[in-house]
Amino acid sequence: MMAREPHRVVVIGGGFGGLNATRSLAPADVDVTVVDRTNHHLFQPLLYQVAAGILPPGLIAPSLRSVIKKQRNARALLADVSDIDLEQRRVHAVGPDDRPLDLPYDTLVVAGGATHAYFGHDEWAEYAPGMKTIEDARHLRSHILTAFEMAELATDPKERAEWLTFVIIGAGPTGVELVGQVAELAHLVLPKEYRSVDTTEARILLVEGAGAVLGPFDPKLQRYTQHRLEKMGVEIRLNALAVGMDDESITIKGGGPDPAATETIRTRTRIWAAGVQASPLAAMLAARTGAETDRAGRVLVNPDCTLPGHPEVFAIGDMVSLNKLPGVAQPAIQEGRYVGKVITSRLAGDGQPRPFEYADKGSMATVGHRHAVADAFGMKVTGWIGYTMWGAVHVLYLIGWGNRLGTIYTWARGLTFSRNRGHRLITFEQANSEATGPVAPRSAPPAAGVAPPVQEQPPA
Numbered sequence: 376m377m378a379r380e381p382h383r384v385v386v387i388g389g390g391f392g393g394l395n396a397t398r399s400l401a402p403a404d405v406d407v408t409v410v411d412r413t414n415h416h417l418f419q420p421l422l423y424q425v426a427a428g429i430l431p432p433g434l435i436a437p438s439l440r441s442v443i444k445k446q447r448n449a450r451a452l453l454a455d456v457s458d459i460d461l462e463q464r465r466v467h468a469v470g471p472d473d474r475p476l477d478l479p480y481d482t483l484v485v486a487g488g489a490t491h492a493y494f495g496h497d498e499w500a501e502y503a504p505g506m507k508t509i510e511d512a513r514h515l516r517s518h519i520l521t522a523f524e525m526a527e528l529a530t531d532p533k534e535r536a537e538w539l540t541f542v543i544i545g546a547g548p549t550g551v552e553l554v555g556q557v558a559e560l561a562h563l564v565l566p567k568e569y570r571s572v573d574t575t576e577a578r579i580l581l582v583e584g585a586g587a588v589l590g591p592f593d594p595k596l597q598r599y600t601q602h603r604l605e606k607m608g609v610e611i612r613l614n615a616l617a618v619g620m621d622d623e624s625i626t627i628k629g630g631g632p633d634p635a636a637t638e639t640i641r642t643r644t645r646i647w648a649a650g651v652q653a654s655p656l657a658a659m660l661a662a663r664t665g666a667e668t669d670r671a672g673r674v675l676v677n678p679d680c681t682l683p684g685h686p687e688v689f690a691i692g693d694m695v696s697l698n699k700l701p702g703v704a705q706p707a708i709q710e711g712r713y714v715g716k717v718i719t720s721r722l723a724g725d726g727q728p729r730p731f732e733y734a735d736k737g738s739m740a741t742v743g744h745r746h747a748v749a750d751a752f753g754m755k756v757t758g759w760i761g762y763t764m765w766g767a768v769h770v771l772y773l774i775g776w777g778n779r780l781g782t783i784y785t786w787a788r789g790l791t792f793s794r795n796r797g798h799r800l801i802t803f804e805q806a807n808s809e810a811t812g813p814v815a816p817r818s819a820p821p822a823a824g825v826a827p828p829v830q831e832q833p834p835a
């Protein structure tokens with residue numbers, strides 16, 4: 376008698392959604408292939424700590440192979456998915472040397488995440504890099520540290536001021552967490568280390584199109600965050616839009632008494648934390664299935680995360696729109712686990728489980744290294760208590776005990792000895808490329824033809 380071929384599941388993306396779908400298929404009689412264009416599972420919520428020199432990248436980005444090594448029915452492939460043939464049920468990808476890969480599937484899970492959106496100004500990606508990948512975070516770290524090194528070398532006060540001016544665009548959680556770190560570097564970590572320059576003279580701006588920082592949070596937490604950032608020396612411009620930028624400046628509109636007034640600020644560092652757009656895979660799936668996309672290019676899925684007319688294709692996480700859920704980690708994690716259960720029960724002949732239901736676990740953000748705001752477990756807390764809650768939750772969700780213990784150790788060491796910044800290596804070559812080259816994007820800008828982005832600040 377011929378042995379029955381196991382059911383083939385291809386998972387595109389080894390992020391929060393894809394990895395949780397893969398892991399929840401561990402007990403099932405399936406062959407799972409996870410395809411990702413990186414070889415690691417990235418814990419994006421702690422990326423800013425890599426950019427700030429607090430954590431080394433390895434602690435928040437374990438290799439996918441190591442994460443699934445004990446799951447005998449799963450394998451990982453490093454490849455870039457270029458096309459999905461829904462009729463032939465095949466995923467087309469290319470390997471690192473451009474070799475074509477053809478991956479047949481019985482069930483497909485697409486979890487390609489999201490990328491930056493520049494409100495129709497893709498050219499800004501060159502001047503204001505964002506942070507989505509490990510490369511992005513390492514690049515930002517090099518750029519920020521190079522700016523301080525250049526300020527130390529500069530003899531012209533105007534040039535020095537430009538190197539010491541940092542503008543972060545977007546005051547959502549990522550912008551707030553990043554700006555807090557830049558302020559701590561300038562005011563707490565670096566002052567005693569520099570001889571010619573007073574790093575506390577740094578001008579650090581947070582530009583936000585809406586009327587408050589941390590848009591989705593409770594007003595009490597927003598007020599706390601604004602007050603705390605201002606105390607740390609951050610200049611906050613609310614109701615202000617980026618309307619232009621180049622290598623040495625940014626122009627913003629509004630943010631003062633006259634909403635139509637524009638101001639050009641000389642700066643060598645602009646960081647983009649303002650807009651998000653779904654992976655181009657969402658637009659591809661929408662075009663091929665007739666599904667709709669929303670303003671952020673996210674594909675609208677059925678209540679069980681499948682695509683219209685294709686019960687064998689699931690899409691989850693940041694690239695989908697379902698029940699108006701935000702593009703954060705918990706929906707992706709929970710959808711991934713749910714999809715694993717649906718596939719398992721279908722194969723067991725148990726019928727279709729109930730539609731996906733989301734359990735809201737709250738939201739949190741740090742404001743500098745020892746303060747945070749948290750709206751979770753029915754409480755709204757701030758300060759050190761918020762920070763402890765934030766730390767516990769983030770450590771819990773990291774993958775692997777080694778990484779959890781390593782992170783706790785690194786934080787404890789930083790809090791005790793090195794003011795939180797043990798990972799500040801740059802070389803002459805890196806600094807040279809930051810100081811003289813364009814501020815090139817490290818993540819791909821949105822693909823042409825994809826729907827316009829969700830805007831955390833309104834368009835200019």
Ligand SMILES: Cc1cc2nc3c(=O)[nH]c(=O)nc-3n(C[C@H](O)[C@H](O)[C@H](O)COP(=O)(O)OP(=O)(O)OC[C@H]3O[C@@H](n4cnc5c(N)ncnc54)[C@H](O)[C@@H]3O)c2cc1C
Pocket residue numbers: 387388389390391392393410411412413415417418419420421422423454455456457486487488489506507548549654656691692693694702703704705707739
């Ligand atoms: C800087 C930052 C901070 C954040 N902070 C928080 C936070 O504090 N709390 C929170 O809840 N959420 C936070 N988020 C959001 C959260 O990380 C995302 O919502 C979550 O990662 C979404 O999971 P996902 O599986 O949909 O996508 P991702 O985790 O982004 O995974 C997508 C994967 O798909 C792969 N991929 C994409 N296209 C292809 C392709 N063509 N071929 C092969 N592989 C591909 C990518 O390499 C990636 O590994 C943050 C995000 C960022 C960027």
